[in-house]
Amino acid sequence: MAALYLKFLIPGLFAYGILQCILRFLQTQTVIMPLVVCSLVPLLAHVLITYLLVHVFGLGFVGTSISGSVSLWISCLMLAGYVKYAKDFNHTWEGLSMEAFEHVLPSMKLAVPSAIMVCFEYWAFEILVLLAGLMPNSELSTSLIAMCVNTEAITYMITYGFSAAVSTRVSNEIGAGNIQRAKNAVSVTLKLSVFLAATVIILLAFFHDLWASLFSNSQDIITAFAHMTPFLATSILFDSAQGVLSGVSRGCGWQHLAAWTNLVAFYFIGMPLALLFGFKLGFYGKGLWMGLICGLVCQSATLLIITLRIKWTKTSLTTQDEEHEHHEHPVSSV
Structure with missing residues (x-):
């Protein structure tokens, strides 16, 4: 099926x-x-x-x-x-023209790391659903984790909009040499994203039973979702922050750093801790989500450090130099 x-x-x-x-x-x-x-x-x-x-x-x-x-x-x-x-x-x-194909390889150098960083994060959420199916009460655990993943995904749609906006704005401002405007865009977007995440968290706190009933009419699942809500709220907060910071990384051309960050945060830290908490320590569904939260915390913290440590002026000059060289020697970039 x-x-x-x-x-x-x-x-x-x-x-x-x-x-x-x-x-x-x-x-x-x-x-x-x-x-x-x-x-x-x-x-x-x-x-x-x-x-x-x-x-x-x-x-x-x-x-x-x-x-x-x-x-x-x-x-x-x-x-x-x-x-x-x-x-x-x-x-x-x-x-369309043949000239566009001259830029395929330079574009792929950005596109491939961007795809990898997104896949690493999305796959981590899907792996949790698969792991939930290996637990003793697999039907309850799988339904619960799937509900949490879907809730996180729906909430992330707001963050995704902010991420796309800040990525475009930062790349445009850096390309124009407006470094301070790029920094201001990051600050404003990050605050808005966290504020809206807090709003969603408050709504979940008061209406989690109503929300869970949209997915299932089983009282056991609704009750389990209520117990999971504090963990879900925590992950939503950090996921909103990292979404914007990931957009900044894409706008600045730091996709390779973000890809490595996601790999380490989720697969060297988050997933092993999820297995430890979920299976070894017996927290089951909560344990899986606790491991995910640890991965999100590491991811958000690392991306924040990268963002704060970026030498914006140097990034701007480097971008302009690369574009200048590409226009002077178009064949060398293919």
Whole structure:
């Protein structure tokens, strides 16, 4: 069943890849409202398509994966059409050309470490769900950890927006030589992210039973989620902070440092501690999440140190020098 579900998600991956490129193209030019519109329309279409495929055409869970792929393509085509036909981009988009392939390798030097740093973190959360399935009461543990992972993911969507914004803003300001503005953007974004995380934590503290009931009607799972809420709140706080700091690392071109940070924080510290707390010390689901929190704390602290230790002026000059050399010797970078 899982293989069948994933099979119909594959077409959406191609749309998602193109969509992310268009999003970055628009974000660097501070184009916001078209992004909102082109996200809202596919969202509404997604609800309608999902209902039709699942309930009217009777495709069941397969219908949800098909609707996901269709919605991604709708969003992708809407934004692509906007870029092509809007007059605002006459000077920034001249169409595809062979010249673009000269920049593939320089782009890959940033893209690969960025992908690795994201994968290391996301996989750590998914591994927790797999580990929960090895526990004595596997059904309860797996449901509980899956609920926590989904809650964390939903909360992270807010942080993801801040992360993309600060990454774009920092890279633009550093490229323009406005070092102080880049630092101010980091400070403001980090404070906003932590503030919104605190708001989510307060809501969870008062309405955790209501939230858990959206995932399951089992009283045992709802009660277990209530006991897990303090740990979940802690992870949300640190995850919000590291999300912004990761965006800063991408904006400054420090993806390789962030990738190493995520590798060590989650797989040399977080996961071993999760195994220790969850299985050896008998904390089970709470133990797994405690290990994750330790990884998030190490990750956030390291990224904060990297951010504070960055020599912004040197970074700016280095970036400008590399771009200057690339324009003078385009063949040498391929």
